[in-house]
Amino acid sequence: ARGAAEGIFLDKAKQHPFLSKVVVQYYGDRKDEEGNEWLILENLLHGMASAVAMDLKMGSRTYAEDASQAKIEEQKGKASGTTTESLGVRVVGARIPQEDGLTSEIVGSKFKVGEPENEHEMGVLLKKFLRTEKLRAQALDFVRELTDWFNDQTEYAFYGSSLFLAYDLSLGSDAELVVKMIDFAHVNGGEKGRPLDESYLFGLQSLLRILSEQPKISRPEYADETAEARNYLRELLLHPAGSKQRATCLVFVRHGNTDRPQSDSRQADIDRKLTNKGRDQARRARSWTEKLPKPKLVCCSSAGRCISTASYMLGAVEPIILEGIYEGTMEEDCRAAFKDIGYASLESYLGKGHEKMMEKYAERVMVELMSALKISRKEDLGTVFVFGHAVFSSAMAKYVVDILELSGEGKHVVTSVSHGEADAFLVSSKGAAYLCSDMDSMEQEIRGASLETLEGLGFAGPATCTGQGTSRDHLVDE
Numbered sequence: 001a002r003g004a005a006e007g008i009f010l011d012k013a014k015q016h017p018f019l020s021k022v023v024v025q026y027y028g029d030r031k032d033e034e035g036n037e038w039l040i041l042e043n044l045l046h047g048m049a050s051a052v053a054m055d056l057k058m059g060s061r062t063y064a065e066d067a068s069q070a071k072i073e074e075q076k077g078k079a080s081g082t083t084t085e086s087l088g089v090r091v092v093g094a095r096i097p098q099e100d101g102l103t104s105e106i107v108g109s110k111f112k113v114g115e116p117e118n119e120h121e122m123g124v125l126l127k128k129f130l131r132t133e134k135l136r137a138q139a140l141d142f143v144r145e146l147t148d149w150f151n152d153q154t155e156y157a158f159y160g161s162s163l164f165l166a167y168d169l170s171l172g173s174d175a176e177l178v179v180k181m182i183d184f185a186h187v188n189g190g191e192k193g194r195p196l197d198e199s200y201l202f203g204l205q206s207l208l209r210i211l212s213e214q215p216k217i218s219r220p221e222y223a224d225e226t227a228e229a230r231n232y233l234r235e236l237l238l239h240p241a242g243s244k245q246r247a248t249c250l251v252f253v254r255h256g257n258t259d260r261p262q263s264d265s266r267q268a269d270i271d272r273k274l275t276n277k278g279r280d281q282a283r284r285a286r287s288w289t290e291k292l293p294k295p296k297l298v299c300c301s302s303a304g305r306c307i308s309t310a311s312y313m314l315g316a317v318e319p320i321i322l323e324g325i326y327e328g329t330m331e332e333d334c335r336a337a338f339k340d341i342g343y344a345s346l347e348s349y350l351g352k353g354h355e356k357m358m359e360k361y362a363e364r365v366m367v368e369l370m371s372a373l374k375i376s377r378k379e380d381l382g383t384v385f386v387f388g389h390a391v392f393s394s395a396m397a398k399y400v401v402d403i404l405e406l407s408g409e410g411k412h413v414v415t416s417v418s419h420g421e422a423d424a425f426l427v428s429s430k431g432a433a434y435l436c437s438d439m440d441s442m443e444q445e446i447r448g449a450s451l452e453t454l455e456g457l458g459f460a461g462p463a464t465c466t467g468q469g470t471s472r473d474h475l476v477d478e
Contacts, residue, residue, distance in 0.1 A: 007039055009184045018149050022142075024164070024180045044166055044178050052104055053166035054094035054129050055182075056207075059199035060084060064159045064186035082109070083116055086271075088203030091115055092162065096128050097169050104169070123210045130177070130211075135167060138177040140211045146181075147204045147316040150197060157197045159186040198279060205311045212318035215375060216302070219324060222367040229363075229370040230403050236373065236381075237404060237429050245373055247381040248293045248457060249428035250400055251435070252393040255301075255309040256281040256422040266330065274308045281422035282312035284437040289313055291459050292426075293382035299372050301325035306387040309422060314385065320372045324364040325388045333357050338391070346394035347415040361392055362399035390419055397425035401432055409449050417446055430456035 010026035013019040025042035032038065045051040062084065063075040084090040093108035107114025107125070116122040130136040164182045167175040188194075219225065235243040237250070256278030261268040274282070300306045300319035303326050310317050328334060337354050349358060369386065386396060397414040404410075410432035414425050423436040433450035434442065442450070 004037075005187070006184045009187045009190075010039070010041075012190065013184075018153075019181075022146060022179075022181050023184075024182050042180075044164060044180060048166070048168040048170075050168060050170040051166055052095045052097050052129070052169045053164065055092040055108070055110075056163045056165070056203075057084065057090045057092045058088065058161055058163055058203040059159060059197075060088040060202050061199040062160045065157070065188045067186075083118070083122060087119060087122060087206040088199065088201075089122070089206055091122070091125065094125070094129060096125065097131055101131075101169065101172065119206070119210065122206075123213075126210060129165070132173055132175070134173065135175060135177050136211060139165065139179065140208075142177075142179045143204060143207045143211060144316040147201070147208055147311070150201045150204055151312065151315050152196075154192050154194045154196060156187055156189040157194065158184070158200050159188070161187065161200070196279070196283075198276075202308075205308060208311070208316060208318065209307060214318050214320050215372075216321040216323060217368045217371045217375075218327070219364060219367045219371065220327070222324075222364045225367045225370070226363050229367045232370045232373070233366060233400060234403050237400075237427075239429075245376075245379055245381060247297075247384045249426050250384050250386065250397075251292065251424045251426050252397045253285075253309065253313070253385060253387045253424040254390055254393050254419045254421060255303070255305040255387060256312070258305045270303050270326070272303070272305050274305055274312070278305070278309070278421065279312050281437075282309045285313045285422050285424075285435075287437045288424075288435045291454075295383045295385050296378050296381045297372065297376045298385045298387070299325075299369060300387040301389060302327075303389070306389070310385065310387045313422065319387070320375065322365055322368040322372065322386070324361075324368050325386070325392070328361040328364055329389050329392055331361070334361060334392070341391075343390055343418060345416055345418045346391055346398060349391060349395075350415065358392075358395040359399065362395045365396055366399060394419050394425060397427050397432065400427045404429060406431060410453075413446055413449050417442075426450075426453065428453065428457055 007026070007029055010023065013023040014026060024044065027040040027042070029037050029039050045053065060079070062079060063072050067075070079085050082090055091108045093106065093110045095104045095106055097104045105114070109115045116125050127136070130139055160183060161181060162183045164180050166178045169175065236245055236247050239246045255274070257275045258272045258278055259275055261272055295314065298310055298314065298317045298319040299322050300310055302321050302323055307319060310319055329338070334357060337349060337357060341348055341352065346358065373381070388396065394414055398411065401410050401414055404427070413432040413434055414427070417434050419425070420436060423434065426433040426435055431449065431453035433453040434446055435450070436442070439447055439450070
């Protein structure tokens, strides 16, 4: 039954416009002399004189929708405490080349040796396996393409499926990477209209983050760079003659709805994941992100919930981590103020004497953002996205409004609105705007100012969707 189910899927995949490119080729089945039925599949190692390969089990869930309770408990037990649970990807087995380029070692959960236990170890192992820049670039291109498809596909859910990576070690720097999806005994679906496969997508997002090796920028000592950062951002958005870079707008996004932390520890807070509601909020935000110039720079908090929001909202992104976005919220005065006031408008914080605190928070992040802009080396950045946390994203938006010396109307937009989940403040030379998937739910004054800014930039207003808006249940984490 298992082989038959896999054969049925593989037969459909051959006709599929996308899966036919990424799934191992299927050539039918055959019975042996004892009546056993075998699938005839493409040999991905064919022609390799010295093959090295890696089997990555994908997804945070490894049991199918029709699994028995006993099977579910068994699979959950196997995943507990492993990278299946924390990253949605696990090294089942791999032959890892050694530094001499001639020999290799075997690692993975199947062999009970050398299995990565966390994201750092996973990154080290992948880098050892993908030993050249060419191989790493080919792996990253494949993961980007697959992530883009999984971000939209509603046909299938893949449980217990793997990515198989291989190349010929004997070819040295000329080696070409072969990557295919394999193992389809527990695929559910076949018709459009299913929920997104969040389990597999979670693993792809982890791989994308690890393989892209985007830099992390931290400037705890930033005071000497504050004036430079202000001038740099002013030129970025005002485009005076001789400016090195230009952007149409900066967009400060709050992450989507998240689960509760498992403990009071800092790591537990960083590891919080988006809920189904949070993922849906981020996807719905495409109603306005798709109307903005394509982003060429995306910056995020180090918290996973911000990185995931960026991925669900924008597709296969490789964000630069600005450590100050999260670290700043952990400062004693910021934590105390947030505990006192909670999810509220920036105006509420300023009214209680926290203006200097919020300015200090924004200053550090803007210095780090300047560093990210310089690293990008792109002249025209389009929209620059910055994914962060609640009222602290409002503080960043206000800081840029002040740099640009925008009218009181612009300052009113970024200070008076309680920043909803997966909503954003846009700041540009034309003014400020609040962006959400249901603009009709805004206060009339904020909506009018926001639409005026968008029209001044030449953008159509975000599509009106029924849903979250800025109601109270949209502002509070669940």
